[in-house]
Amino acid sequence: MDSAPASDGQVYLRTTVRTAAKLLVVGHFAVGKTTFVGTLSEIRPLRTEETMTQAGAVVDDLAGVNGKTTTTVAMDFGRLTLSDQLVLYLFGTPGQQRFTRLWQDMTRGALGALVLADTRRLQESFDVMGRLEEHGVPYAVAVNHFDGAPSFPQEEIREALDLLPETPLVVCDARDRISATRALIRLVQYLQTRTATTSIAQERV
Amino acid sequence: MTPSRKREKGLVRPYVVTDGRAHPTRNTFDLVTLVIAATDRPLSGLSPEELRMMRLCRPGALSVAEVAGHLALPVSVTKVLLGDLVDSGHIITRAPVPAAQLPDAQLLQEVLDGLRARL
Numbered sequence: 001m002d003s004a005p006a007s008d009g010q011v012y013l014r015t016t017v018r019t020a021a022k023l024l025v026v027g028h029f030a031v032g033k034t035t036f037v038g039t040l041s042e043i044r045p046l047r048t049e050e051t052m053t054q055a056g057a058v059v060d061d062l063a064g065v066n067g068k069t070t071t072t073v074a075m076d077f078g079r080l081t082l083s084d085q086l087v088l089y090l091f092g093t094p095g096q097q098r099f100t101r102l103w104q105d106m107t108r109g110a111l112g113a114l115v116l117a118d119t120r121r122l123q124e125s126f127d128v129m130g131r132l133e134e135h136g137v138p139y140a141v142a143v144n145h146f147d148g149a150p151s152f153p154q155e156e157i158r159e160a161l162d163l164l165p166e167t168p169l170v171v172c173d174a175r176d177r178i179s180a181t182r183a184l185i186r187l188v189q190y191l192q193t194r195t196a197t198t199s200i201a202q203e204r205v
Numbered sequence: 206m207t208p209s210r211k212r213e214k215g216l217v218r219p220y221v222v223t224d225g226r227a228h229p230t231r232n233t234f235d236l237v238t239l240v241i242a243a244t245d246r247p248l249s250g251l252s253p254e255e256l257r258m259m260r261l262c263r264p265g266a267l268s269v270a271e272v273a274g275h276l277a278l279p280v281s282v283t284k285v286l287l288g289d290l291v292d293s294g295h296i297i298t299r300a301p302v303p304a305a306q307l308p309d310a311q312l313l314q315e316v317l318d319g320l321r322a323r324l
Contacts, residue, residue, distance in 0.1 A: 011264075011265075011267075011275075012264055012265025012266060012267060013239065013265060013266040013267065013268075015265065015266070017239070017266065018299065019312070019315075020237035020238075020239055020268055021237070021312060021316050022235075022236065022237045043271075046270070046271060046274025046275065047274060048270060048273045048274050048278075048279065048280050049279060050279045050280055050281060051279065075270075075280075077236075077270055077274070079268075079271070080319070080323075082315065082316060082318075082319025082320065082322075083315065083318075083319050085315075086312075086315050086316070086319060088316060088319065088320075089236070089237045089268060089270065091236065091270070105236065105280065106236070108235055108236075109235045109236075109237065111309075111312070111313065111316070177323075178324060181320055181323050181324055182324070184320055185317065185320050185321060185324075188313055188316050188317045188320065189317065191313050192310070192313050192314070192317065195309050195310050195313060196310070
């Protein structure tokens with residue numbers, strides 16, 4: 001029985017759960033993704049690792065790079081049971097990798113993404129936001145407040161990140177459950193407004 | 206532009222447990238597809254990895270990602286093995302989001318309600 005997790009109480013889903021929803025928590029290295037997921041998760045956050053080989057890389061635009069590319073990409077994820085029927089999974093994923101298959105896997109079925117940003121390294125968030133846009137994943141931005149990091153007026157951050165007027169921007173503390181929950185709420189509210197305005201166009205899907 | 210075939214072959218070693226297959230027999234697994242083990246199937250003939258999977262999934266439902274995380278297997282390998290176990294009737298899946306029954310707007314509202322209740 002080596003593979004059964006030690007404490008069973010929290011490991012398995014309630015038998016009544018019928019639907020699993022997925023949200024992504026993305027951002028550059030050390031921006032607080034793992035902390036954010038860990039703060040909200042009811043289970044000890046789990047990690048999966050995927051070795052991306054050259055074959056996977058060539059599908060994307062790394063063709064021409066010499067043949068030794070093998071990268072391990074790790075995803076941390078957690079779970080929140082939201083009701084008897086509904087469970088929400090949060091996937092904390094590095095955004096900078098250009099592996100198409102990985103992105104397809106990650107974004108498939110995702111309702112949206114929360115982009116975590118750090119005011120000391122705002123420019124590092126561009127890559128991630130660009131990738132989400134390419135894959136058609138709607139997102140909100142949450143500035144993760146680090147002790148000692150400078151705080152700027154929202155307008156300046158918006159401008160620095162070149163955000164669309166409708167893209168929500170919130171400040172959160174990834175270590176704080178209430179603060180992290182509020183950031184997700186803002187994201188979901190934004191997703192609702194998008195659904196309302198695009199539902200007619202998507203009727204054929 | 207075209208990678209060397211030989212080199213590619215050398216890079217699929219993590220897939221030894223899947224007999225070299227990188228893709229599952231069915232393309233129905235999402236990271237959050239919920240799976241649970243059937244209790245009425247004999248476990249004879251299963252590989253060690255498949256047995257670990259069955260033991261993990263017997264007590265209750267888990268997502269594909271959780272199965273991968275608990276067993277420390279890459280998601281891609283997990284999907285191949287789960288696909289085999291679904292084919293043999295050992296594992297039962299639930300679709301991640303049954304889109305036909307639960308439109309996005311309703312799902313989003315339920316997610317929102319659930320999050321608000323945690324404040």
